[in-house]
Amino acid sequence: MLFRDLVSVYERLDATSSRLEMTDILASFFRTAETSALRKAIYLTQGQLYPDFYQQKLGMADKLLIRTLSFVTGTREEKISEVQLKEGDLGSVAEKLYQGKRQTTLFSEPLTLDRVYSALERASSSEGGGSQDSKMKMLAEVLHDATPVEAKYISRIVTGKMRLGVAAMTMIDALSVAFATKEERDAVERAFNITSDMGLVGEVLSRSGLEGVKSIHVQVGNPIRVMLAERMSSPAEILEKMGGNCAFEYKYDGVRVQAHIKDGVVTLYSRRLEDLTSQFPDVVKALKESFTVGSAIVEGECVPVDLNTGEFLPFQEVSHRRGRKHGLEEAMEEYPVRICLFDLLYLDGQDMTEVTYLKRRAALTEAFRITDAAKLSEMRMLQSEEEVQKFFLEALRDGCEGLMAKSIGPDSFYRAGNRGFLWIKYKKEYRSEMNDTVDLVVVGAFAGRGKRKGVYGALLMATYNEQEDRFETVSKLGSGFDDAALAEIPKRLEQYRVQDKHHLVSSNMQADFWFEPGLVLEVRGAEITVSPIHTAAYGKVRKDGGLAIRFPRWTGKIRDDKGPREATRSDELLSMYRSQLKQIE
Ligand code: AMP
Numbered sequence: 030m031l032f033r034d035l036v037s038v039y040e041r042l043d044a045t046s047s048r049l050e051m052t053d054i055l056a057s058f059f060r061t062a063e064t065s066a067l068r069k070a071i072y073l074t075q076g077q078l079y080p081d082f083y084q085q086k087l088g089m090a091d092k093l094l095i096r097t098l099s100f101v102t103g104t105r106e107e108k109i110s111e112v113q114l115k116e117g118d119l120g121s122v123a124e125k126l127y128q129g130k131r132q133t134t135l136f137s138e139p140l141t142l143d144r145v146y147s148a149l150e151r152a153s154s155s156e157g158g159g160s161q162d163s164k165m166k167m168l169a170e171v172l173h174d175a176t177p178v179e180a181k182y183i184s185r186i187v188t189g190k191m192r193l194g195v196a197a198m199t200m201i202d203a204l205s206v207a208f209a210t211k212e213e214r215d216a217v218e219r220a221f222n223i224t225s226d227m228g229l230v231g232e233v234l235s236r237s238g239l240e241g242v243k244s245i246h247v248q249v250g251n252p253i254r255v256m257l258a259e260r261m262s263s264p265a266e267i268l269e270k271m272g273g274n275c276a277f278e279y280k281y282d283g284v285r286v287q288a289h290i291k292d293g294v295v296t297l298y299s300r301r302l303e304d305l306t307s308q309f310p311d312v313v314k315a316l317k318e319s320f321t322v323g324s325a326i327v328e329g330e331c332v333p334v335d336l337n338t339g340e341f342l343p344f345q346e347v348s349h350r351r352g353r354k355h356g357l358e359e360a361m362e363e364y365p366v367r368i369c370l371f372d373l374l375y376l377d378g379q380d381m382t383e384v385t386y387l388k389r390r391a392a393l394t395e396a397f398r399i400t401d402a403a404k405l406s407e408m409r410m411l412q413s414e415e416e417v418q419k420f421f422l423e424a425l426r427d428g429c430e431g432l433m434a435k436s437i438g439p440d441s442f443y444r445a446g447n448r449g450f451l452w453i454k455y456k457k458e459y460r461s462e463m464n465d466t467v468d469l470v471v472v473g474a475f476a477g478r479g480k481r482k483g484v485y486g487a488l489l490m491a492t493y494n495e496q497e498d499r500f501e502t503v504s505k506l507g508s509g510f511d512d513a514a515l516a517e518i519p520k521r522l523e524q525y526r527v528q529d530k531h532h533l534v535s536s537n538m539q540a541d542f543w544f545e546p547g548l549v550l551e552v553r554g555a556e557i558t559v560s561p562i563h564t565a566a567y568g569k570v571r572k573d574g575g576l577a578i579r580f581p582r583w584t585g586k587i588r589d590d591k592g593p594r595e596a597t598r599s600d601e602l603l604s605m606y607r608s609q610l611k612q613i614e
Contacts, residue, residue: 030066032140035073036179042074042193048202051195055203064235068228069146071200076191078150080226082252082302087153088189089164091119097165098184101172102126120185127177140174149187200227208234209242220245222254222446223382225302247380249291249324252298254446256372258433258454264417267434267453275434276386277420279407280454281369282341282430283332288316288368291324312368315402325396326375329406332428333364336479337486338507341428343555343580370397371406371433374443382443386435386451389443410437421455422561422574431456462609463554467492467578467597468588471522471548472500472531473540484515485522489540490552490581492565494599500546501565501599502536503576504554509583521548521587535564546593551586554578557606566603576602 038058042051055074062070072078078087095113099106104126112122152167168187172180185191201221205214220230220242233241247253261267268275285300286309295313297305306313312331320327333342342364373381373393381389390408399405407424411417421432435441436451444451469490477486487507491500510518525544530536533546559570560577567575576599588596 030063030070030142032142032145032179033176035070035142036176036182039074039182039193040178042195046194048196048199051199052202052206055195055200056206059203059207059231059235062235064232066142067235068232069142071228071231073142073146073186074191074193074195075200075227076186076189076193078146078153080224080228080251082225082298082304084304085153086189087149087187089152089168089187091188093161093165094119094123094168094184094188097168097172098123098126098180100165101169118185118190119188120181120190123184124177124181127175127180138174140171140179145171145179145183149183152187197221197227201230204231204234209239213239216243219445223247223380224251225254226251247326247375247382249289249326249375250296252287252289252302253326253374253382253443254302255285255287255300255328256444256446256452257448258452259448259450260454260456261434262455264414264421264455267455268412268414268417270450270453271434271436272438274410274412275437276390277409277411277417278371278433278435279369279424279427279429280431280433280456281330281332281406282343282428283330283366283369285328286312286331286368287326287328287374288312289326290316290320293317309366311366311402315368315400319398319400319403320396321398323377324375325373325377326381327370327393327397328372328374329368329370329403331366331368333366335487335507336365337475337477337481338505340505340507365402367401368403369406370403372443374445382445384442385437385439386441387437417455419561419573422559422571425558426560426562426577428579462556463578463605465605466551466553466584467602467605468549468591468595469503469506469552469578469581470500470546470593470596471525471544471550472502472534472546473536473538473544474522474542475505476541481515485519485542488518488550489536489538490550490578491534491536491546491596492599492602493546493594493596494535494565495594496600498533498594500531500534500593501567501575502534502538502563503565503602504552504563504578504581505538506550506552506581506583508581509552509585514583514585518548535567537562537564549588549591549593549596551584551588552578552581553584554582555580557602557609565599566606569603570606576606578602 041054095106095109098109113119116122148167148171152164155163175183201218205217216239221227287298289296295316297309299305335342373389375381376392376396409420424432432455434453441451471488472491473489474485475487477484487505489502490504490506491502494501522544525547527543527545530543531545556579558577558579559574561574563575563577565576
């Protein structure tokens with residue numbers, strides 16, 4: 030294929046913003062294009078060389094392109110930069126430069142698609158010392174033979190600014206019109222959703238038509254576009270929609286990961302199909318340990334845990350793991366990440382996306398060994414509102430966002446790339462953001478683990494209920510302590526040590542150590558939620574729950590100026606909760 034044929038398609042696409050028109054332009058191009066060229070043409074139209082999920086990106090710096098254009102056209106770099114300032118888009122700048130200069134000698138031999146693609150491919154993969162020069166050389170070679178309009182698009186492609194505005198759905202429409210019928214579009218879309226590779230789908234369609242596309246299956250190495258959930262705001266509504274019976278899982282608050290496992294090699298993809306493998310070596314290790322034979326694709330949520338409180342942490346706490354190479358070891362030790370697996374999409378040659386939910390779940394349970402670092406999502410089959418509410422509160426207590434209801438019907442397949450009512454999320458409405466600190470009383474402590482072995486790992490904190498003269502628990506506090514504090518606080522607490530729970534303390538938790546209410550610490554929390562386990566303001570918001578402060582962190586201040594009865598009161602916390610109640614997003 031000549032590159033200019035593709036470029037004339039780009040010119041027409043660039044001139045319209047109508048999706049229908051784009052579909053027509055692309056469809057007639059696809060129909061006439063040679064099969065062997067289609068894949069490359071599709072990637073380039075998307076401004077890429079490969080499918081989205083490939084790590085290798087083009088993104089050449091403007092500066093390098095300017096140098097190359099200067100070299101090819103003989104215009105000074107400063108001059109090109111000046112025009113760029115006015116024009117903005119380097120593609121148009123290149124086109125103008127070509128129009129104005131040595132036009133007759135510039136292009137000698139018509140460029141083919143293969144030649145352009147291969148030059149770009151080589152340029153994008155050259156790395157290391159001298160790579161800038163060799164990138165420039167490879168690019169100059171094709172730019173030398175380019176027409177003005179070809180130079181425009183090559184410039185846009187290499188700088189990652191193609192922006193023709195062709196959405197994936199438009200591309201699928203066009204492929205369906207060109208090679209199938211309207212009714213068969215679903216099969217084309219599904220092929221894309223399970224492979225995330227438009228080039229592959231186009232090539233197969235062009236070569237073997239719809240039958241070919243139908244034989245495309247899930248495979249390890251091609252991330253599957255994720256299934257998404259609708260939202261509903263009450264268990265009654267959800268149960269009704271689900272026909273009175275469905276599975277409920279904890280909705281973990283972390284990072285979704287799709288793991289591809291084959292021959293002991295694990296690759297992790299994000300919800301947006303970026304490769305996350307290098308960021309979660311601990312998850313890779315955990316999955317290798319819990320899945321030892323064959324090949325699989327699984328989905329789960331990665332959540333950091335605080336070893337000392339056993340609670341999940343918000344991902345912001347460990348966000349510095351993302352993209353950092355140095356110190357990853359320490360970060361892993363400090364904030365181990367657990368993966369909670371919730372779906373199985375492929376197992377040993379079988380495409381599990383076409384299997385119903387309960388069968389997938391059973392196969393997942395069978396195929397993976399549960400360990401500390403790789404668990405299955407908590408799941409229960411529930412039929413009544415009361416059961417759902419109870420499970421919901423348990424999920425909140427355990428640091429989750431709420432529940433995910435999942436259909437167990439005969440059509441409960443994994444709908445790659447789709448949002449629908451087969452999954453329904455039920456998120457906490459009982460959440461209130463805290464923007465103030467509170468002063469809490471230490472009433473108990475838990476033995477430390479990991480680095481905190483031998484000292485207290487976390488403290489059990491309480492608010493004061495003035496009416497009943499009781500101390501009611503709200504939180505396990507484990508963050509904000511440096512080494513000095515870890516040594517100091519136990520000393521300060523020694524005088525309050527008692528054998529059993531103090532009679533003024535109301536707690537449903539069994540601490541390892543108990544204290545008479547005495548020491549007051551200033552604490553900053555992220556939010557106040559309803560909790561079935563903590564006793565502060567119990568029964569005030571819900572009949573079967575109290576209030577809890579989530580993600581508490583010691584500010585470093587011991588409130589020696591306050592006695593325990595001057596600590597934050599339970600009713601104060603209740604009014605904070607009410608005044609800041611965050612409605613459902
Ligand atoms: P949202 O981001 O609020 O639309 O909720 C959907 C997200 O919840 C998914 O993309 C997952 O990352 C996450 N999630 C947490 N737990 C589960 C679960 N048990 N099943 C499915 N998704 C879950």
